[in-house]
Structure formats: structure tokens, C-alpha cells
Amino acid sequence: xxxxxxxxxxxxxxxxxxxxxxxxxxxxxxxxxxxxxxxxxxxxxxxxxxxxxxxxxxxxxxxxxxxxxxxxxxxxxxxxxxxxxxxxxxxxxxxxxxxxxxxxxxxxxxxxxxxxxxxxxxxxxxxxxxxxxxxxxxxxxxxxxxxxxxxxxxxxxxxxxxxxxxxxxxxxxxxxxxxxxxxxxxxxxxxxxxxxxxxxxxxxxxxxxxxxxxxxxxxxxxxxxxxxxxxxxxxxxxxxxxxxxxxxxxxxxxxxxxxxxxxxxxxxxxxxxxxxxxxxxxxxxxxxxxxxxxxxxxxxxxxxxxxxxxxxxxxxxxxxxxxxxxxxxxxxxxxxxxxxxxxxxxxxxxxxxxxxxxxxxx
Amino acid sequence: xxxxxxxxxxxxxxxxxxxxxxxxxxxxxxxxxxxxxxxxxxxxxxxxxxxxxxxxxxxxxxxxxxxxxxxxxxxxxxxxxxxxxxxxxxxxxxxxxxxxxxxxxxxxxxxxxxxxxxxxxxxxxxxxxxxxxxxxxxxxxxxxxxxxxxxxxxxxxxxxxxxxxxxxxxxxxxxxxxxxxxxxxxxxxxxxxxxxxxxxxxxxxxxxxxxxxxxxxxxxxxxxxxxxxxxxxxxxxxxxxxxxxxxxxxxxxxxxxxxxxxxxxxxxxxxxxxxxxxxxxxxxxxxxxxxxxxxxxxxxxxxxxxxxxxxxxxxxxxxxxxxxxxxxxxxxxxxxxxxxxxxxxxxxxxxxxxxxxxxxxxxxxxxxxxxxxxxxxxxxxxxxxxxxxxxxxxxxxxxxxxxxxxxxxxxxxxxxxxxxxxxxxxxxxxxxxxxxxxxxxxxxxxxxxxxxxxxxxxxxxxxxxxxxxxxxxxxxxxxxxxxxxxxxxxxxxxxxxxxxxxxxxxxxxxxxxxxxxxxxxx
Ligand SMILES: Nc1ncnc2c1ncn2[C@@H]1O[C@H](COP(=O)(O)OP(=O)(O)OP(=O)(O)O)[C@@H](O)[C@H]1O
Ligand SMILES: [Mg+2]
Numbered sequence: 001x002x003x004x005x006x007x008x009x010x011x012x013x014x015x016x017x018x019x020x021x022x023x024x025x026x027x028x029x030x031x032x033x034x035x036x037x038x039x040x041x042x043x044x045x046x047x048x049x050x051x052x053x054x055x056x057x058x059x060x061x062x063x064x065x066x067x068x069x070x071x072x073x074x075x076x077x078x079x080x081x082x083x084x085x086x087x088x089x090x091x092x093x094x095x096x097x098x099x100x101x102x103x104x105x106x107x108x109x110x111x112x113x114x115x116x117x118x119x120x121x122x123x124x125x126x127x128x129x130x131x132x133x134x135x136x137x138x139x140x141x142x143x144x145x146x147x148x149x150x151x152x153x154x155x156x157x158x159x160x161x162x163x164x165x166x167x168x169x170x171x172x173x174x175x176x177x178x179x180x181x182x183x184x185x186x187x188x189x190x191x192x193x194x195x196x197x198x199x200x201x202x203x204x205x206x207x208x209x210x211x212x213x214x215x216x217x218x219x220x221x222x223x224x225x226x227x228x229x230x231x232x233x234x235x236x237x238x239x240x241x242x243x244x245x246x247x248x249x250x251x252x253x254x255x256x257x258x259x260x261x262x263x264x265x266x267x268x269x270x271x272x273x274x275x276x277x278x279x280x281x282x283x284x285x286x287x288x289x290x291x292x293x294x295x296x297x298x299x300x301x302x303x304x305x306x307x308x309x310x311x312x313x314x315x316x317x318x319x320x321x322x323x324x325x326x327x328x329x330x331x332x333x334x335x336x337x338x339x340x341x342x343x344x345x346x347x348x349x350x351x352x353x354x355x356x357x358x359x360x361x362x
Numbered sequence: 363x364x365x366x367x368x369x370x371x372x373x374x375x376x377x378x379x380x381x382x383x384x385x386x387x388x389x390x391x392x393x394x395x396x397x398x399x400x401x402x403x404x405x406x407x408x409x410x411x412x413x414x415x416x417x418x419x420x421x422x423x424x425x426x427x428x429x430x431x432x433x434x435x436x437x438x439x440x441x442x443x444x445x446x447x448x449x450x451x452x453x454x455x456x457x458x459x460x461x462x463x464x465x466x467x468x469x470x471x472x473x474x475x476x477x478x479x480x481x482x483x484x485x486x487x488x489x490x491x492x493x494x495x496x497x498x499x500x501x502x503x504x505x506x507x508x509x510x511x512x513x514x515x516x517x518x519x520x521x522x523x524x525x526x527x528x529x530x531x532x533x534x535x536x537x538x539x540x541x542x543x544x545x546x547x548x549x550x551x552x553x554x555x556x557x558x559x560x561x562x563x564x565x566x567x568x569x570x571x572x573x574x575x576x577x578x579x580x581x582x583x584x585x586x587x588x589x590x591x592x593x594x595x596x597x598x599x600x601x602x603x604x605x606x607x608x609x610x611x612x613x614x615x616x617x618x619x620x621x622x623x624x625x626x627x628x629x630x631x632x633x634x635x636x637x638x639x640x641x642x643x644x645x646x647x648x649x650x651x652x653x654x655x656x657x658x659x660x661x662x663x664x665x666x667x668x669x670x671x672x673x674x675x676x677x678x679x680x681x682x683x684x685x686x687x688x689x690x691x692x693x694x695x696x697x698x699x700x701x702x703x704x705x706x707x708x709x710x711x712x713x714x715x716x717x718x719x720x721x722x723x724x725x726x727x728x729x730x731x732x733x734x735x736x737x738x739x740x741x742x743x744x745x746x747x748x749x750x751x752x753x754x755x756x757x758x759x760x761x762x763x764x765x766x767x768x769x770x771x772x773x774x775x776x777x778x779x780x781x782x783x784x785x786x787x788x789x790x791x792x793x794x795x796x797x798x799x800x801x802x803x804x805x806x807x808x809x810x811x812x813x814x815x816x817x818x819x820x821x822x823x824x825x826x827x828x829x830x831x832x833x834x835x836x837x838x839x840x841x842x843x844x845x846x847x848x849x850x851x852x853x854x855x856x857x858x859x860x861x862x863x864x865x866x867x868x869x870x871x872x873x874x875x876x877x878x879x880x881x882x883x884x
Contacts (some may be wrong), residue, residue: 219746223732230725237684237716237723238737238790239708298727308394 043291047306054313062320075316077199082214082312084205085110085263086282087305091212092256093283094304098216098251100229100296101149101156105141106257107279108167113137113261114271115171118180134265135258141167142254146247160250164280171273182265191266200261208259211303225249230297285332286311289339303357312337381408383572389438391424391596393777396768399425399435400596406541411563411573413583413605416593417617417809418781419767422463422576423591426754427541429574430462431455443540453454453482461539465546465576465780465807466720467526469518469533476500476514479532503532508558523718524550524670531559543565543574546780548582549806550671552835554874555798560586578781578809579609579836592616618811625814626842627821636660638696639798639829642681645690648708650676651853654690658798658829663820665832665844665861673853674833675717678800681831682714683707694798711735713791714800716835723787724775731757731771733786738794763819765812781807785816791821798829805839817843837869849873 059066066072074215089106096103116122117134125133138265141163148159182188193200214221224245227235236242260279265271286307310334384406391399396860399421406412414422427433429440431449442458449455455462469478476493477484479500484491500514509528512521518529527550534542544563548556563573563586577583583590587605591598592613599616640658645651651673658664668674679685681692686702693699694710707714710869725733731750734757735742742749742756757771764785766778775786788804801820805813820843824830834840840847841861849857849864849872857864857872 162377218748220740220743220747220748223748226728227725227736231723231725233721234723234725234736236704237682237714240736241705246818297725 005067018121031137032058042307044300044303047290047303047310049311051306051310054310054317058313058317058320059319065124065320075320077202077317078206079309079312080202081199082086082309082315084199084201085260085267085276086286087205087308088208088256088260088263088313089276089279090283090286090304090308091208091301092253093280094212094290094299094301095216095225096156096249096253096286097284097287097292097294098229098296098299099225099246100232101246101249101251102160102284102294103145103250104157104160104164104280105167106253106283107276108164108171109138109141109254110261110279111258111271111273112141112167112174114265114275115175115180115273117261118182118265118271119174123182123184127184130184130187130347131180131262134261135255138256138258138261140254142251143247144315145254146250149250150246152244153216168250168273175271175273177273179270187262187266189266190263190268191269193269204259204263208256209301216301221248226297228296282308282311285336285339289335289356294340308325367518375684380410382406383443383773384409385439385441386425386429387439387441389425389428389440390436391421391428391433392436393692396777397596399428399438401598402438402593402596403598403601404591404601405747406572406574409567411567411575411586411605412602413587413590414574414576414593415580415590415617416581416614417767418785418807418812419779420593420617421596423545423779426462426545426574426576427464429460429541429543430453430464433458447871453847456483458538459538459540460543461534461541462543463530463547464543465549467523467525467530467718469529471519474515474517474519475504475512475529475532476636477527478518479503479536481533483537499536500532503535504528507531508555511592522671522675524555526554527551531562535562539571541572541574543576543779545576546578546807548577548579550670550803550835552668553837553870554669556582578807578813580613580810582808594619608883614810617809617832627818627843629845630661630825636827636829639682639694640681640831641693641696643691643693645677645680645692646688647673647676647680647685648688649853651680651850654850654855656831656848656855656858657861658831660797660827660829661824662846663824663830663832663844665834665838665840665847666836666850667837667847667849667873669873670835670851672873674850675802677850678714678802678831678833679716681707682712684714708737711795711797712800713794713796713798715788715791715802715804717802719783719787719806723790724783726776727774729772730734730766730775730778730786732763733775734771734789735761735793737790756793759787760792761785763792763815764789765815768769774782781809781812784808785812788816792823796828799831801830801832803834804832805834805836837866837873841866841869867873 018253065075069253089110093106094105109253113134116137117130122133145160148154149156152159157355190200197201209217216225224235224240227240228242228245230240242276260276268275275308287299288294288307289310290303290305290307292304314331316327376403382405384404386402389399389402390397402421404425415424416422424433428435431452431454447458448589449458454526470481473481476497480496484494485495485499496825497514503508503512504512504514507528512525512528518526520531527547531547547559550716551559563575566573575583575587583605590603590605590608590613591602592598593788594617637661638657639660642654642656645654654677664725666674666677676685680687683699683702683704683706684822691698692701694712697710699710700706700806720726727734735753739748739753742752754771758769761769761771766782768784775783778786784807788801791799803807804820805816808816820830832840832844841864844861847859847861847864847869848855849869
């Protein structure tokens with residue numbers, strides 16, 4: 001391979017170019033474990049560093065707890081469990097944002113799917129019926145979102161905001177504003193089962209993240225997602241059906257919400273219209289902190305996962321120090337702002353000042 | 363200070379023609395893995411048009427970005443008006459009197475023409491932008507640029523590519539500049555607009571303003587240039603040659619290190635014998651083009667000549683399904699295409715390299731190979747899983763045949779020079795089984811050597827039975843490459859003939875006859 005390229009160089013090729021060929025051949029061997037983007041890796045290392053800092057803060061503030069290895073292991077699982085439901089939602093959200101959209105209705109979809117799968121009628125079909133219902137409801141609402149955005153030409157923000165309100169309304173209607181208890185031991189067991197000492201919920205998260213990674217980095221679906229979000233006009237002129245793909249993206253997000261609904265219902269052994277409140281904010285924030293570009297075309301699943309884990313670590317940090325949820329929200333808000341600022345400095349933004357410097361990137 | 367009668371650009375009172383205003387010594391600029399500038403010398407005098415020549419990727423745009431304060435040089439000296447200068451950002455360079463028209467458009471789509479022209483230095487009073495004043499000044503500049511029809515209030519998003527180019531020129535002229543840098547300004551301009559541009563450049567230099575002019579068209583450099591500096595692989599290989607007297611062979615040899623015959627590939631003896639591939643009947647889009655009918659046979663190259671705004675690009679996009687026709691049909695191999703569907707066109711074997719590479723064709727942050735295979739990655743995939751190895755191999759092949767530099771296809775397209783980005787756009791459709799290729803300005807910004815390669819590639823495709831429909835603002839290109847030529851004016855085909863029966867002047871006359879002979883389309 002590389003010798004072919006060498007010989008293809010003209011004889012009088014300048015030394016500059018030859019040096020460069022040699023230089024870039026090395027990383028090729030490494031590229032199987034990452035997307036070809038490459039720069040995402042550096043950013044993810046930054047996120048890992050942030051995580052380490054958070055853990056160090058934990059150790060410094062509660063040395064007593066961190067002295068006990070059993071507690072540390074248990075606490076780690078608590079954090080991952082805390083991250084699992086939002087993590088699944090965030091995977092779908094990451095696809096939507098990379099594809100140039102946004103989905104504000106995820107929390108509402110989780111609630112609707114959770115309520116729908118715990119009605120007396122649905123529960124009578126057993127665990128299979130409940131899971132099927134949750135996934136189908138999530139998928140269906142996602143498809144409606146997608147149709148509104150791509151064929152109805154609504155701005156994603158507006159379409160999914162409307163869906164947020166409507167789906168929560170429908171969930172309240174179905175549940176008659178009551179908490180619906182899940183009597184299904186299999187469903188409830190999803191949250192309480194451990195396999196090899198690790199909660200099943202964490203396995204589900206890992207499975208969804210792995211599937212999302214493969215989908216984004218190794219399939220035509222992922223390639224279309226990046227193209228549609230990065231430059232919709234170029235994607236269209238390359239023969240990609242941008243509208244259909246947009247529908248699929250929101251459908252995928254809805255499906256993830258369906259999965260999350262089952263997980264959350266299992267955790268609470270019940271469902272109600274107000275569940276999964278503000279999940280849209282957590283998911284969007286995690287994706288952005290993870291390096292997903294809000295304007296589309298760039299983002300990584302691993303980054304989003306790290307974003308979610310960072311958030312749940314912060315939550316945990318406040319909990320073990322007995323601090324208030326309000327203080328916690330302020331810190332989270334600050335982190336989101338910081339992440340977006342970093343992103344703007346890195347990738348340029350729409351403000352006039354930066355637009356004028358845009359020549360730098362061409 | 364009254365607005366009327368103000369010169370286009372305030373002439374610097376102390377500009378002395380012939381005085382050296384800018385001198386660069388041993389300027390070096392590296393990017394990760396690339397030495398874009400590797401010791402550049404340049405000397406520019408007041409009142410001259412100094413041309414920069416060099417192959418794609420030679421470092422021309424990087425050099426001017428150093429001058430414009432976009433990049434900081436790693437080493438070397440920049441002396442601006444007698445003093446060592448280092449511009450921290452573009453604003454600093456502008457304040458010092460250097461205005462730049464970049465190769466890639468850098469306009470803000472959602473601002474108006476006037477706002478773009480005065481971006482960053484809006485006329486203000488008491489902290490408020492003087493909108494009326496700004497609009498008036500913009501209108502004046504546009505009128506001087508020969509485009510009074512562009513409304514200052516129109517959003518830039520709604521302008522065609524050539525209109526955007528005019529706006530970025532207006533931006534450069536809105537400054538009080540002593541040096542105006544133009545990076546391939548003529549690449550998007552049609553013949554008459556280039557003449558217009560040259561008139562403006564002459565006005566500027568007559569006022570003692572220096573102009574650095576970059577173009578791959580040697581004819582232009584002969585016509586407008588005073589002196590030429592040649593870059594090769596980031597180094598100055600010849601400084602300040604006389605623009606008119608230096609023989610073309612010399613210039614090309616210094617640019618490329620070899621001699622290239624700038625000729626079109628031989629036409630096959632019996633062209634036009636293939637089966638009819640494309641048949642367009644009565645295609646109409648009100649305000650863009652009307653009642654266009656044309657045929658393309660297998661193995662035939664059909665060229666469309668016409669001014670920017672004559673509806674050529676719109677026609678191509680409509681045939682491709684990117685715009686929906688108001689009336690008329692497009693048939694490929696006898697089957698009518700679903701109107702307004704790019705997917706249908708691509709499935710029928712059509713491919714189109716669009717006019718504007720940055721906004722219509724490229725994913726700038728993605729690697730080269732993914733851009734090359736953007737339309738074909740599905741074909742290399744198995745069960746929906748992409749095959750990066752094969753995609754890279756195919757992209758490598760294209761990169762080689764089009765002399766892409768640097769050749770490494772894993773680099774982001776963003777880091778390629780303009781001409782090399784253009785090769786990626788065209789290369790995309792050389793893959794797979796494209797049977798009908800629509801090319802809109804395929805050689806925009808491509809250097810002399812690579813251009814000859816590209817012509818050969820297109821001719822080879824035709825020899826293999828591919829039909830080609832080619833739009834170009836360069837009349838010699840249309841005449842030299844195409845078998846048959848259609849001349850468009852104001853949205854209508856006014857002449858169709860074998861290329862051999864037309865010459866440049868005839869075509870130019872037809873193209874520019876204006877509305878004297880025929881009314882505008884409905
Ligand atoms: N931001 C960047 N990062 C990495 N490499 C870059 C970057 N910008 C330019 N280069 C590289 O520097 C070299 C010079 O590019 P430059 O754009 O100056 O060429 P050019 O002479 O303007 O070519 P063209 O005629 O095609 O416009 C090229 O090899 C290009 O790939
Ligand atoms: Mg350039």
C-alpha cells in the first residue's frame with residue numbers, strides 16, 4: 001500500500017512531501033479503534049481528565065468514605081446506574097444533534113412510553129407486551145417528530161418543543177395523573193438484577209453505547225448522519241435522501257427513549273406523567289460537553305457517554321457531601337456554559353467577530 | 363464630507379507610485395505535517411499589479427493569509443511601508459491598510475449585502491450603525507463594480523455565487539486600503555465581469571494602490587499584471603519577473619519544474635455516434651431559463667457557454683433534480699426522471715459537480731476520502747457496514763489521477779488548498795458507474811498542469827461511453843473540450859453547433875448580445 005504511493009510520487013518530488021507521507025503513515029495502524037476523525041480522541045482525553053479531577057475532589061472532601069474499597073466499588077456502580085437511563089437517551093440525542101437537529105421531547109417520550117407500558121391493559125400482556133409497547137410508543141413518537149421536521153419543515157426546536165408539551169399531556173391523560181405501579185416482577189427485576197456483581201442497567205447502557213458507536217462509525221447510516229448534519233446541501237447533491245434520513249434520526253432517538261422508559265419504570269417500579277423530568281436538558285448538555293457540535297456534523301458517542309458520567313459523578317459528589325440540589329444545578333449550569341464556550345473558541349461560532357476570522361479554517 | 367463624488371477608495375495622500383510598500387524575506391509557515399511556506403521572498407511596489415503564480419497547494423493562499431493577519435508566520439520578515447510588521451489578527455491588517463478578497467467566500471449568509479460589505483467597520487454615530495449611510499456607500503461601491511442591480515438590503519444567502527464574489531470585492535473596497543489582495547477573484551467570474559474587474563484594478567493602481575493578484579489563468583496575468591512572483595512548494599522560485607515579456611514556457615517551468623503543453627485532448631474522429639443518454643425537452647423554470655431542449659449522447663461532451671446569470675447552473679441543477687422544473691421533461695436512457703428528485707437522478711447514473719464547492723459539495727471537517735466517496739460509500743458497504751479500506755483505496759486512485767496534493771486521503775478537506783478541494787468535488791463522480799456527468803465549472807481554481815490532467819480524465823470517461831454536460835465561464839475551455847456547444851443567453855439556448863464550427867469571438871458575441879436581439883424570458 002505505502003510503497004504504491006511512494007512510487008506514485010513524481011521523481012522530482014520535493015522533500016517536504018515525502019517527509020509528510022512518512023509521517024502520516026504511522027497512525028494508520030491505530031485507526032481501527034477510533035473513527036477516522038481523530039481529533040475526537042484528544043477531546044475525550046480531556047473529559048477523562050475532568051472525571052479524574054472530580055474523583056480527586058471526592059477523595060479530598062470525603063477521605064473517610066474513599067478509604068473503604070468496598071464503598072468505592074459500590075459508589076462507582078451507583079454512579080454508573082445513575083448514568084444508565086440518561087445515557088441511553090443521550091445516545092439517541094447525539095445522533096439527532098450530529099444530524100443537524102435537536103430533540104427537546106425526549107423526557108416527555110420517556111414518560112409517555114413509561115405510562116403507556118404500565119397501564120392495566122398493557123400489563124396484562126406481561127413483560128414482553130410492556131417492553132414492546134414502550135419501544136413502539138417511543139419509535140412512533142420519534143417518527144412523528146421526524147416527519148414534522150423533515151416534511152412539515154418545522155424548525156426542530158419548535159417541533160420537538162410542541163411534542164414535549166403534547167406527549168406529557170397525553171401521558172397525564174392516559175394515567176389520569178396517577179402513579180401507575182408496575183406489578184411485573186420481570187420488568188422490576190431489570191433494575192434490581194446484578195450480573196457478575198454489576199447491575200443489569202449498566203449492561204444495557206454499555207450495549208446501547210456500543211451499538212451507537214458502531215452505527216455512527218462503521219455504517220452507512222452513520223456516514224449519512226454526519227453528511228446530513230455537516231452540509232445538508234452537499235448531502236442532497238450527493239444523492240442522499242436528507243428528509244428520509246432526518247425521520248430515521250428522530251425515530252432512533254424515540255427508540256432510545258423507549259428503552260430508557262423500560263429502565264426507568266423498572267427502577268421506580270412505577271410510571272407517571274412527570275417522570276424523566278428535564279431529561280432533555282441532561283441529554284443535550286451531556287452531548288455538548290462530550291464534544292458534539294450543536295450546529296451538526298460532528299460528535300462522538302464516547303464523548304457523550306463521558307459527558308453523562310461526568311454529570312452523574314457531580315450529582316454523586318454533591319450527594320456524598322450532603323449538599324443541596326440547588327447548588328448542584330448551579331454548578332451543572334456553569335459547566336454547560338464553559339463547555340459551549342470552549343466549543344465556540346475551537347470551532348468558530350456565528351458571531352460576527354468570529355465569522356470574520358472564518359478564513360482561518362479554509 | 364459628502365457621499366457623492368467620493369472616490370471609490372480614498373487614495374492614500376502619500377502614496378508614491380513605484381515605492382516599495384511591502385517586502386517579505388524568508389517567510390516560513392508550517393501546519394502540522396506540511397511546510398506550506400518554506401522561504402518566500404516578495405516585493406510589492408505602490409501602484410503595481412503584482413501577480414502570484416503557483417500550482418495548487420504552492421502556498422499562495424497561505425502567503426496572503428499571513429499578510430492579512432489570519433496566520434502568523436513561524437519565521438521570516440514582513441516589512442510593510444518601511445517598518446517590520448506582524449499583524450495579530452485580520453482587523454490589525456485592515457487598519458494598517460491591507461484589504462483582502464479571500465479565495466473562499468467568507469460572507470455571513472444571514473446578513474445583508476451592505477452589512478457584509480461593512481462587517482466589522484460599520485459607519486457609526488453615537489454608537490448606532492448609520493444604516494442609511496452604509497446602504498448608500500454600498501450602493502456606490504456596487505455601482506462602481508458594475509453591479510448596481512444588487513440591492514444592498516438583500517440577504518447574501520439569496521445571491522448566486524458570482525453575486526457573492528462581487529460582495530466580497532465590495533468589502534475589500536470599503537476599506538481605505540493601500541494594498542488590495544485578490545485571491546483568484548476571477549475564478550467565479552464570467553468573461554465580461556473579468557473585464558470589469560480589470561477596469562477597477564486599473565483605477566486602483568492609478569491611485570497608487572498596490573494590488574496582489576492571484577490567478578491560474580496566464581492570459582489574465584499578461585493582461586493586467588506588471589510583475590510576477592512564482593511560488594513552488596512554498597518557496598519563491600522566481601521573483602518580480604516582468605509579467606508581459608516572460609515567456610509562458612518559463613513561467614510554467616518555474617511553477618511546475620517541468621514543461622506542460624496546455625492543450626486539450628484530441629477529439630475522437632467519430633464523436634456523436636453513441637446512443638442518446640440524456641434528452642431534455644422544453645425544460646422551464648420561470649425567471650431562470652425557458653424552454654430548453656438538449657441531447658447528450660453516450661461518449662459525447664456537450665458544453666454550455668453563457669454568462670453568469672444566463673441560467674446555466676440552474677439548468678444543470680434542474681436536470682439533476684436539485685430544483686423542480688416548472689415544465690418540461692428530463693429523460694435518461696429513454697426513461698423519464700421523477701422531477702425534483704436527486705435520488706432518482708443518481709440512481710439513473712447521473713452525477714453533478716456543483717458550482718460552489720464549499721457550500722454545495724464539501725464536508726470540510728471530514729477526511730478527503732470520505733468526501734470523495736460521499737456519493738458512493740454505499741456501494742462499498744456490505745450489509746450497511748462501510749468499508750473504509752476500500753474507500754481509501756478508491757480515493758487514492760482518484761487522488762493520483764487528479765494529482766491531488768497532499769496525496770494522503772485521511773487529511774481533512776479543510777486543510778487542502780482551493781484548487782485541490784475542487785479536484786475532490788470533481789473526483790467524487792469519477793468513482794462508481796456514473797454514466798452521465800454534469801460538470802459546473804469543473805476547473806475553477808485548478809492550476810494549469812492539473813487542468814490538463816482533468817481534461818484528459820474527462821475525455822477518457824467520454825471514450826468509455828460516459829456522456830458529459832459541461833458548464834464553464836471560460837469559452838476556450840468549452841470550445842476546446844466539448845464536441846458540441848450550446849450557447850445560452852438570458853435563460854434560452856440561442857445557438858447550438860459542433861465545437862469546430864464556432865470560435866471564441868462568435869461565442870462571445872452571442873453570449874453578450876444582450877437583449878438587443880431577443881426579449882428576456884417570461
Ligand atoms: N489550515 C491548514 N492546515 C494544514 N495544512 C494546510 C492548511 N492550510 C493550507 N494547508 C496546506 O498548505 C499548502 C498550501 O496551501 P495554499 O492554500 O496556500 O495553496 P494555494 O497556493 O493557495 O493553492 P490553490 O491554487 O489550490 O488555491 C497545501 O499543501 C495545503 O494543503
Ligand atoms: Mg489558494
